[in-house]
Every structure is written in C-alpha cells, then in structure tokens.
Amino acid sequence: MTAKEMSKHIVSYLDSFVILVPVYYEYEELPAWRKVFIGTKSECEKMIESFPDSLNTTMEENKRNREYKIQEYLLLISIGKKRKAEEIKLQYCL
Numbered sequence: 001m002t003a004k005e006m007s008k009h010i011v012s013y014l015d016s017f018v019i020l021v022p023v024y025y026e027y028e029e030l031p032a033w034r035k036v037f038i039g040t041k042s043e044c045e046k047m048i049e050s051f052p053d054s055l056n057t058t059m060e061e062n063k064r065n066r067e068y069k070i071q072e073y074l075l076l077i078s079i080g081k082k083r084k085a086e087e088i089k090l091q092y093c094l
Contacts, residue, residue: 006022006031006054007022007053007054008020008021008022008036008048008051008052008053008054010041010044010045010048013035013038016038016039016040017038017039017040017041017043017044018035018037018038018044019035019036019037019038019044019047019048019051020033020034020035020036021033021034021036021051021052021053021054021055022034022054022055023054023055023056023057024054024055024056024057025057025061025062025065026057026062026065026066027066027069027091027092027093028065031054034055036051037051066092069088069091069092069094070092070094072088073085073088073089073092073094076088
C-alpha cells in the first residue's frame with residue numbers, strides 16, 4: 001500500500017461518499033479501516049480535516065480482536081487448515 005492509502009481518505013460508497021480512517025490493531029501489520037463520516041463528496045471534503053490521520057485501538061478493541069483470532073485459530077484447526085492456523089498462532093503468540 002502507498003502512503004496515501006495508509007492515511008485518511010475519501011472513497012465512493014454506494015450512492016454517496018465516505019471518509020475512511022486507518023485503525024491499527026495490536027499484532028496486525030496492516031490497518032483496518034473505519035468509516036467515520038458518510039455524505040456527499042463536497043461534505044466529505046469539508047469534514048475530512050476534522051478527523052485524525054489514523055487511529056489506534058483501545059484495550060477493549062484489541063482484546064475483542066484477539067478473542068476473534070483465537071476463535072478463528074480453533075476453527076482452522078478443526079477443519080484441517082493447519083498452516084493458516086499456525087500463522088495466526090505465531091502472529092498472536094497463542
């Protein structure tokens with residue numbers, strides 16, 4: 001991803017536009033994206049400066065994300081996807 005893609009930006013979304021802000025989770029290399037504003041293109045252009053360039057997750061969000069990854073790990077083990085499960089295990093120090 002380019003540096004522009006890693007900071008807030010405006011994208012077309014259905015019949016309107018949305019401002020996306022990258023959100024960084026613990027143990028993740030790439031950000032997730034959070035919709036912070038939906039409106040017309042001109043509204044988004046006016047509002048974009050009122051949002052931060054990126055966000056860090058809270059402790060609760062990181063905890064919930066880790067719980068989801070544990071569930072994903074267990075599912076992958078149960079269906080025989082050992083290689084992908086091992087990647088998650090190493091990434092999240094499970």
